[in-house]
Amino acid sequence: MASASATGLNALLGCDGSVLLNSTATNQAEREAHVNFGLRGVPEIDQIKAALEQSCPGVVSCADILIMAACDATAKVGGPTWPVAMGRRDGVNSTSLMADSNLPFPALNFSVLGANFAAKGFNAREMITLSGAHTIGRTQCNGILPHIYNFNGKDDANDTDPTMNKQFAVFLKKQCPQGNRTNM
Numbered sequence: 046m047a048s049a050s051a052t053g054l055n056a057l058l059g060c061d062g063s064v065l066l067n068s069t070a071t072n073q074a075e076r077e078a079h080v081n082f083g084l085r086g087v088p089e090i091d092q093i094k095a096a097l098e099q100s101c102p103g104v105v106s107c108a109d110i111l112i113m114a115a116c117d118a119t120a121k122v123g124g125p126t127w128p129v130a131m132g133r134r135d136g137v138n139s140t141s142l143m144a145d146s147n148l149p150f151p152a153l154n155f156s157v158l159g160a161n162f163a164a165k166g167f168n169a170r171e172m173i174t175l176s177g178a179h180t181i182g183r184t185q186c187n188g189i190l191p192h193i194y195n196f197n198g199k200d201d202a203n204d205t206d207p208t209m210n211k212q213f214a215v216f217l218k219k220q221c222p223q224g225n226r227t228n229m
């Protein structure tokens with residue numbers, strides 16, 4: 046599935062498939078946004094689209110493929126399934142600036158996140174329900190590093206968030222050596 050962070054609220058912003066569009070010479074697309082660092086799954090969606098275009102050209106949008114893939118992936122890992130209505134049209138606009146100025150960053154605290162979701166019409170309950178999507182998928186070390194090595198700006202192995210469980214911090218440091226943004 047074109048993962049969120051299509052993975053994610055990013056997937057919501059990309060619910061018209063705009064997160065799948067490539068940059069052009071004059072436009073930096075959504076998927077190049079800082080907030081979309083680590084976005085996975087685009088080649089898989091491209092493959093599905095190519096197969097569909099062979100058998101029924103011009104019928105199924107990328108936005109519909111994304112939604113179906115999200116539903117199937119959820120069911121495949123033992124989650125619920127739901128009827129998926131079809132008929133989304135693909136967007137044609139995709140700018141990294143829009144993604145970076147609308148999507149929340151992982152370092153935001155609860156109240157700022159709440160305000161961010163509220164600005165898009167979601168209440169706290171809905172925000173928490175949607176955030177449950179993170180029980181599926183993986184994250185790269187990018188968002189973890191500042192908590193384990195650079196919490197007070199010292200950039201060393203002991204500069205770890207003091208509120209973090211100590212054993213968990215040891216585990217994360219093994220997974221994410223200093224400076225490695227892309228391990229998962």
Ligand code: HEM
Pocket residue numbers: 048049050051052053054055056082083084085149150151152158175176178179181182183184185186187188
């Ligand atoms: C508070 C808002 C959110 C923030 C700050 C956020 C942030 C992130 C980050 C940083 C990642 C890891 C990306 C990577 O390292 O590759 C991620 C992954 C993911 N997010 Fe979100 N997200 C948010 C909301 C959502 C929502 C609303 C959904 C879906 C309803 C969602 C679904 C996912 C999924 C499925 C992944 C895993 C993707 C993978 O395995 O590649 N996220 N998110």
